[in-house]
Amino acid sequence: MERAFCLVVPDELPGSAQIDAGVSTIATGIVYHSGIPAQRERIRPMLAARAGDEGMAAHPFHLWDIGVTDPYLHGNTVRGHLPAVTAAPGLMPTEKHTLGVLCMLLDETETAVSLLGEVVNPQWEDAADFHAGTTAADLALANLDGGRWADARLGVERLADRFLAGQHNLGTVRALAVLATLCALTGDTAAAQRHAAAVLAVTEPACALATTVRARRAAAFAATALGDHAAAHHHLRALFDGSGAPAHYHLSCYAVADHAAAAVLTGHAPQARTALEQVTAEVGDGASPRLRQILLRAAALLAEPAGAGAYFREALEDPAGQRWPFERGQVWLEYGEWLRRQRQIAGARAALTRAREIFEGLGAAPWGARAEAELRAAGVAVESPRHSALRSLTPQRQRIVRLAAQGLTNREIGERLFLSPRTVGTHLYQAFPALGVTSRGQLRDVVEREPGD
Template sequence: ADHSMATHPYHLWDTGVTDPFVHGPAIRALLPAVTASPGLLPPERHTLGVLCLLLDETEISISLLGELVNPQWEGAADFHAGTTAADLAFAHLDGGRWADARLGVERLAETFLAGRHTLGPARALAALATVCALTGEAETALRHAAAVLAVTEPAGALATVARAHRAAGLATAALGDHTAAHRHLRALYDAAGAPLHYHLSCYAVADLAAAAALTGRTEEARTVLAHVRAEAGDGASARLRQVLLRATALLAAPADAGGHFREALEDPAGRRWPFERGQVWLEYGEWLRRQRQIADARAALTKAREVFEGLGAGPWASRAEAELRAAGIAVESAPHSALRSLTPQRQRIVRLAAQGLTNREIGERLFLSPRTVGTHLYQVFPALGVSARSQLRDVVEREPGD
């Protein structure tokens, strides 16, 4: 592969990881050409994929890392001792593809719980903790995060520590324990309020602001926000700008918050990180309702609920529903679909089996062994309320909107 020195993947990595905020904008401009260049070797592809994760080029990251460790492949967890599978899961989490994130790390996370305390499995368990927190399994998320922290905090593995605290912060917020959420999120910053992890700490600042506002700690949170702003300078990605504006709105005087929320929602690029965008719609809707702007509040809260329903963010969808009721809207809960509650991989297996394909034929399409296909089907039958393969066609045909 012939890369000029300045655009060689390893050179870009060294530059980007040294300071993603100072060098990020210049590197982002080069990425499309570099990632499309023919003859990239797997280690180069891996390096670029993680760099894209760091710079919030989420879609490129998913495609580069997915070519190395597609969650559908059985050996994916073995590549680079599992670190790549965990990185891909975090990219999937950022991009709102949570079932794929879970699928990519479940087996690897189990090896951590079984005593394999190396970095890949630790990061996988942190990713799984995050998925669980977002999708309504808060207690499981807290257990997983605590297991990760017990190993990574003494070892000083800062990035994984930051991710585990963030997962615990989301889980405790979902449970409505904002004091605990504040404790976990505040652990991402030092005593003076500066980011402990030069990059990841910055992304938690809006969740910290939310917990601070609910527990009367706004003054300290403003100090943290000022540190994060200084760290990011002019180099914040569209994603981090959305996070910073949300934090600013939550910590502003009530009369001033609206403008910051609206500015966060004005940039269409922010939609690429759907959960974080949904949080802005939710809190903007809550603010509008308190300002007695009921029609606008209903519109914003409806938007938030749609985003969260689509992602499967149960606790946040419920909060949007509660706010809609408070704004005088009778909310019908969305019909629960047993098929849609399965992971994307299991949905594909069920659909192919419903078409009459054998386990071997399904396995060939999805890069799985026939035995694994059989195990998946055996496990989904009770969830779908069927006892025989012949009943799957009915399940698929009953599906709304198919």
């Protein structure tokens, strides 16, 4: 990352010089992915004039440059311009990709999914090839944030396979980080740990800090799912420097509440309070509704017991937080746990029930199990939901299975879903064990047994 930056912004270029828009977009992308402070400080003076440019909204790449370099200082300004610029006719695919990623980083998640989905579609055979797979990986990240986990998995499976086969580039490594996170959140902890370690082995030597942060968070989620809070704290503590400041100026801030949770459970609460103070100072007035919810959750976890409830309630008051369901579910869960410890049983039952519903809907089995255990401790008789093998498949595989159950051939299915017959056959081959069948003829029974079919 350092060599790439030097090629784009050579040392002999004066620090106050204006930089061409096409070059600056590459430079600021490197700054974000590397997270290296010296690179960020070098590029800031070159972009200073753009933050006050009244014509900034006419230039998607200008919005990108200031938004990605200073997402908290300029984030609200950029968000104000995004509705007009993203709706402008005639945007090129590269502009849609750039704006889509910018929307994702600024927590305009639904807009990000819409823009990126116009550029790539996981059902397309070449989805993993556009921009070397980075667009598909970015779409998966946006779907992950927005709670569309099956779509996120569908978008990265092929790219992750390429990484594991030795094809290492920015698209494949980010895809594997997404897959590691999905595996951790859904309870496949061994795969999550394996994938996260593979990502870290590539990104740490390359100084690709943004993806390193994502991989460390995936490893921490896996450790949390296993109840290994010391390991979770180890990974999350690495996202902050010795003074508690965020290691990556943007992404580390989103881990501050998970860091707090692990720190409290391992006796490192003072350390986590310092990190929260540093993150709060870094963010200033530039927090999105999503990040405000995260900061309030962290404050609740680190507060004295009697004062935690006010932070939890404030986090839950903003309906915008529902747009990031897993993080909202974490707040409901920990609020319910706090209420039960305060012997407010009726409130605890309501909060824990809400958390369980969210986690079940997402497929976050370890967190759903934790909510169930808390509900039982609160005196609620809990029945585990009936497992549906068909609905556990990705949306694409469900569609393939349903079409195959109707008697369509692989070629006919492929024509409908824009897939090759070989790809259809691969999906069916991988679906059979999950469905407990050994032949195509058994698929009709599987579909007919499904509730509502």
